[in-house]
Amino acid sequence: MPCPVSDACELHQALRSSVIKRVRYPHVLPQCEGTEGKQCALYAYLSTGRPVPQGLLPDGSTGDYADRSAGQSYRFMVIEDSQVFATLTASTLRTHFSGATVDVKSSFAAAEPDLRAIQYTAVICGYGLGGDHTVHDVRRVTRAPIVVLTGRPDEIALPSGSRKVMKASGPDALASAVREMTS
Numbered sequence: 071m072p073c074p075v076s077d078a079c080e081l082h083q084a085l086r087s088s089v090i091k092r093v094r095y096p097h098v099l100p101q102c103e104g105t106e107g108k109q110c111a112l113y114a115y116l117s118t119g120r121p122v123p124q125g126l127l128p129d130g131s132t133g134d135y136a137d138r139s140a141g142q143s144y145r146f147m148v149i150e151d152s153q154v155f156a157t158l159t160a161s162t163l164r165t166h167f168s169g170a171t172v173d174v175k176s177s178f179a180a181a182e183p184d185l186r187a188i189q190y191t192a193v194i195c196g197y198g199l200g201g202d203h204t205v206h207d208v209r210r211v212t213r214a215p216i217v218v219l220t221g222r223p224d225e226i227a228l229p230s231g232s233r234k235v236m237k238a239s240g241p242d243a244l245a246s247a248v249r250e251m252t253s
């Protein structure tokens with residue numbers, strides 16, 4: 071059984087996107103695939119919504135696996151209830167932002183602890199985010215730039231620091247909007 075917090079785990083995502091890092095830390099991904107996570111030092115942080123200390127490894131020691139480009143690392147939050155669309159969005163972000171860590175949640179309620187605890191490069195979400203929640207709730211708990219992916223052609227009131235991108239515009243439109251919002 072794979073670790074239930076792997077989507078939010080920077081170490082897991084860093085190793086999945088880098089052969090070099092997999093070679094450097096060969097025991098980590100097999101552990102991620104065959105555990106419920108409780109034996110791992112990172113799990114205690116991720117499962118309770120607390121930020122993971124930089125470089126923390128599963129055995130409690132410290133390594134250097136953070137991805138950085140020109141001194142910057144990317145970490146995105148995608149809030150999307152369609153698993154297919156969430157996967158496509160996460161894949162676009164990982165392709166266009168080398169080494170990016172992408173956290174995926176299906177609703178605002180599920181994302182809120184991470185939004186409060188983690189400094190995201192940007193949040194990518196729809197307008198309605200489950201229950202009565204909307205993108206305005208995202209702005210209430212984080213100052214990160216927000217890209218609102220929507221299929222609605224009508225005008226919608228968006229919070230400050232956000233930009234609308236039509237879902238039908240495709241992955242390149244999403245990537246360029248994120249790049250403009252975060253540059």
Ligand code: SF4
Nearest residue numbers: 073076079082102110
């Ligand atoms: S087992 Fe540890 S390193 Fe692997 S995904 Fe879970 S928390 Fe991350």
